[in-house]
Amino acid sequence: MNTEEPEIRKGLNGVVVDTTKVSKVNPETNSLLYRGYPVQELAEKCSFEEVAYLLWHGELPTDEQNEEFCKAERSQRALEPNVKKLIDLLPTSSHPMDVCRTAASAMGASHPKAEDSSREANLAKSISLFAAFPAVVAYDQRRRRGQDVVEPREDLDYSANFLYMTFGEEQPPAVVDAFKVSMVLYAEHSFNASTFTGRVITSTLADLHSAVTGAIGALKGPLHGGANEAVMDTFEEIGIRKEESKEDAAARAKSWMEDALAQKKKVMGFGHRVYKHGDSRVPTMKAALDAMVKHYERDEILGLYDGLQAAMQEAKDIQPNLDYPTGPAFHLMGFDTPTFTPLFVASRITGWTAHIMEQAEDNALIRPLSAYSGPDERHVGK
Numbered sequence: 569m570n571t572e573e574p575e576i577r578k579g580l581n582g583v584v585v586d587t588t589k590v591s592k593v594n595p596e597t598n599s600l601l602y603r604g605y606p607v608q609e610l611a612e613k614c615s616f617e618e619v620a621y622l623l624w625h626g627e628l629p630t631d632e633q634n635e636e637f638c639k640a641e642r643s644q645r646a647l648e649p650n651v652k653k654l655i656d657l658l659p660t661s662s663h664p665m666d667v668c669r670t671a672a673s674a675m676g677a678s679h680p681k682a683e684d685s686s687r688e689a690n691l692a693k694s695i696s697l698f699a700a701f702p703a704v705v706a707y708d709q710r711r712r713r714g715q716d717v718v719e720p721r722e723d724l725d726y727s728a729n730f731l732y733m734t735f736g737e738e739q740p741p742a743v744v745d746a747f748k749v750s751m752v753l754y755a756e757h758s759f760n761a762s763t764f765t766g767r768v769i770t771s772t773l774a775d776l777h778s779a780v781t782g783a784i785g786a787l788k789g790p791l792h793g794g795a796n797e798a799v800m801d802t803f804e805e806i807g808i809r810k811e812e813s814k815e816d817a818a819a820r821a822k823s824w825m826e827d828a829l830a831q832k833k834k835v836m837g838f839g840h841r842v843y844k845h846g847d848s849r850v851p852t853m854k855a856a857l858d859a860m861v862k863h864y865e866r867d868e869i870l871g872l873y874d875g876l877q878a879a880m881q882e883a884k885d886i887q888p889n890l891d892y893p894t895g896p897a898f899h900l901m902g903f904d905t906p907t908f909t910p911l912f913v914a915s916r917i918t919g920w921t922a923h924i925m926e927q928a929e930d931n932a933l934i935r936p937l938s939a940y941s942g943p944d945e946r947h948v949g950k
């Protein structure tokens with residue numbers, strides 16, 4: 569009998585389960601590369617469509633490839649009537665992530681190549697999910713506000729059209745750019761919980777939509793994607809006072825954080841399983857948040873941001889993660905807080921599907937072992 573205790577890494581912490589060519593997270597150098605390109609450079613120089621193409625194909629598109637790709641994306645943006653009907657059946661009190669999960673599942677069930685998991689079919693499914701998801705997220709926020717669906721505009725790029733479909737009017741370039749930056753930064757992050765979920769589902773040879781649907785479920789939790797909403801809940805709990813000075817807002821935020829930490833609370837938007845010296849995406853998203861604060865003249869938001877961050881730094885030396893600047897940036901753009909994680913979904917569909925295709929192309933069923941810790945063998949006494 570083997571008496572040696574197996575080594576258990578709770579939460580798979582530190583366990584390397586496979587290789588990937590999609591992205592590289594290096595916490596030591598605080599860098600994140602998508603297919604070799606620093607994410608900061610992609611956020612500054614590329615459209616989100618180019619980044620999606622890069623994640624799926626491994627290379628940035630040529631002008632011709634980009635044109636063809638954008639044409640395909642723009643032609644598949646409308647909300648499918650069946651998906652709209654299904655969304656309308658869900659109560660407006662349901663969480664928008666539940667709406668996303670249902671929509672992704674429905675899109676799979678009605679896909680003409682539902683059971684085809686060839687590279688070609690998976691790529692086509694990825695493009696259609698990428699193209700159509702803004703319509704789902706935008707419509708769901710609108711119906712909660714008692715507003716009707718807005719049809720997509722083929723003359724706008726992905727980010728501008730996403731905002732247009734949500735708010736019913738074109739947004740200024742500064743807002744479109746900050747939104748695009750958030751989409752690029754959220755697109756991919758190696759074997760995080762939702763991506764790993766998608767890879768596990770793919771490893772059983774289930775279809776791409778099943779894997780994306782499962783990934784959406786994993787992303788919902790506040791320890792993962794749900795943190796961007798939770799950040800805004802914190803801001804709301806502290807109280808957003810539009811006319812307040814940045815300094816006063818910072819002081820109130822600081823004392824809120826001191827109380828929270830004294831009560832041993834986990835404050836969402838801080839800390840990361842991989843980055844222990846700061847999240848590489850934060851400086852780029854913080855610059856986008858600064859641009860939004862300037863655009864909307866809302867200095868008090870920055871006061872709350874700075875106050876919380878300073879108090880966390882002082883007390884625990886824990887750094888903000890991407891969800892920390894993204895939450896208030898989405899708020900300033902006009903999104904309702906429960907829509908924040910669905911925005912993450914719309915972006916991360918690109919990374920998830922890149923991983924799903926990678927997993928499918930070199931598959932091994934993901935099936936780890938467990939060490940049993942229940943009662944010894946016993947028998948039913950009758």
Ligand code: CMC
Pocket residue numbers: 757760790791792793795833834835836837838839840841842884886889890891
């Ligand atoms: N607030 C207060 N204390 C914290 C926090 C936080 N946000 N994060 C970590 N700590 C403390 C934690 O209490 C523990 O302290 P101690 O050793 O005294 O018990 C120590 O830091 C280590 O924390 P951990 O939870 O064991 O570390 P982990 O690597 O398992 O957790 C994490 C990473 C992201 C789950 C955690 O930092 C957390 O819960 N953060 C808040 C949720 C959040 O913002 N999630 C978004 C993650 S980034 C976006 C994404 O990829 O989805």
